[in-house]
Amino acid sequence: MKMELGSDDVVSILDYFADLEDPRSSINRKHLLGDLIVICIMAVIAGADGPRSIGIWAASNVGWLKRYLAWPGGVPSHDTIGRLLATLKPNYFQQCFQKWIESLREDASAEEDRPEIIAIDGKxxxxxxxxxxxxxAMHLVSAWAVRGGISLGQLATEEKSNEITAIPEPLEQINVQKSIVTIDAAGCQKEVAASIMDGGGDYVLALKGNQGTLHAYVRDYIVQHMENDFADVTARKFEENLKGHGRTETLVYYQLSLPKDLPGKTKWKGLQTIGVAIRMSEKNGHHTSDVRYYISSLKPNVKQFAAAVRGHWGMENTLHWCLDMTFREDDSCVRNRLATDNLAWLKRFAITLIKQQPSKESIAMRRRMAGWNVDYLAQVVGLKRI
Structure with a gap:
């Protein structure tokens, strides 16, 4: 089985999983580990959402799969799939995708000179x-390359409150060099800022009550100067209007240089600017507004600041919305923690592969096309017949 990464560069998908430790018992082991993993990847892309549907998909595509897989044990049962997903260690499982993901990031960056925006958020x-x-309910902290549409990693926690302690770990696993990392208020931590800077990236961190004094100062400072139209300080402004899904939005961004008396500013590595994003929305005559304040290592460049903030909001609209509406993640009733974690990662990786396809169709439609047409599925995964 082959995966085409470039015009001449063809490598086996199975190579990405060569170092993955097989957690299964050696007794009565009929199926190759690589075969099972590749079946899981393709089945999830094609519409499967759990072990049972993965097993049914495999049984429905035996002839086609035999073209690519060794297939020594015949069709795997859904119990076999379920046991595998419930025993694979998620961190090692994800690590096997890293080279694959890095190849996708290299392709995306080759077409884009601007820095990648890496959004880290929980769901x-x-x-x-x-x-x-x-x-x-399990809470997953994900890292998402916004412009490339690539899922970089995830970490499961038992509660949303644990997101604060979980965020540093995904940062250690991904390359943030020459990227802008955006994190909501849970990740507004001095250690996180330092880690991003040490990795060669920049940060845009949202402020809320967990940074009480800092949040209050930035909010009051910006509001005070906004009242006299920033007559006493230099503020950069950018405004944009967006339409989609029956909603119209006006987004206004202000970016200011670091105030001299900002409390604790020396403790935040690389800190250079503060900012605010104001989002005003209207849908069906209903108006809403949202105001968020930020600290950042970015130099004064309000359009770059706006792109980073909008990119983080885009993670909610692109990744989280897609997981809920297209992949029905919230409807999954899988109870085993490891299986839930591994299935969640397969869904995020499926979105990554689907988004790499040059198509005007929606993610939902492209996923249906992969389920209807195995040749299109092969294109999504990058299969090339021997």
Whole structure:
């Protein structure tokens, strides 16, 4: 089985999983680990959402799969798939995708001179709770390359409150060099800022109550100067109007140089500017507004600041919305924690591969096309027949 990465550069997808430790018992082991993983990847892209549907998809495409896989054990049952997903260690599983992901990032960066925007944010898998074991819904912290449309990694936590301690770990696993990392208020931490700067990137961090004094100062400082139209300080402004899904939005951004008396400013590595983003929306006559304040290592460049903020909002609209509406992640009733984590990663990786396809169709339509047409699915995954 082959994956085409360039005009002449063809490598086996199975090579990406060559170092993955097989967690299964060696007794009665019929199926190759690589075969099972590739089946999971393709089935999820084609519309499967759990072990049972992955098994049914494999049984429905036996003839086609035999063209690419060794297939020594025949069609794997959904129990086989379920046991595998429930025993694979998520961090090692994701690491095997890193070279694949890096190849996609290289292709995306070759076409784009601007810095990549890496958004880090959390999402709760709402029906993943297990009342019998006293477990609440699983919360996943994801890293998303906004412009490339690439999922870079994820980390599962038991509660949303644990997102604060979870954020540094995904940062250690991804390359942030020459990128702008955006994180919501949970990630507004001095250690996070230092880690991003040490990795050769820049940061745009949202402020809220967890940074009480800093948040209050930035808010009051900007509001005070906004009242006299920034007559006493230099402020850069950028405004844009967006339309889509029946909604119209006006976004206004202000970026200011660092105030001299900003509390604790020396403790934030690389800190250079502060900013505010004001979003005013209208849909069906209903008006809403949202105001968020930020600290950043970016130099004064309000359009770049605006792109970073908008990119983070885009993660919510592109990745999280797609996971909910197209991949029905919140409807998943898989209770095993490892299986939930691994399935969530497969869905994020599926979105990554689907988004690389040059098409005007929506993600939902491209996923349907992959389910209807195995030749299109092969194109999405990058298969090339031997």
């Amino acid at each position: 709760t898998v709402r029906r993943s709770h297990d009342s019998k074991k006293g477990l609440g």
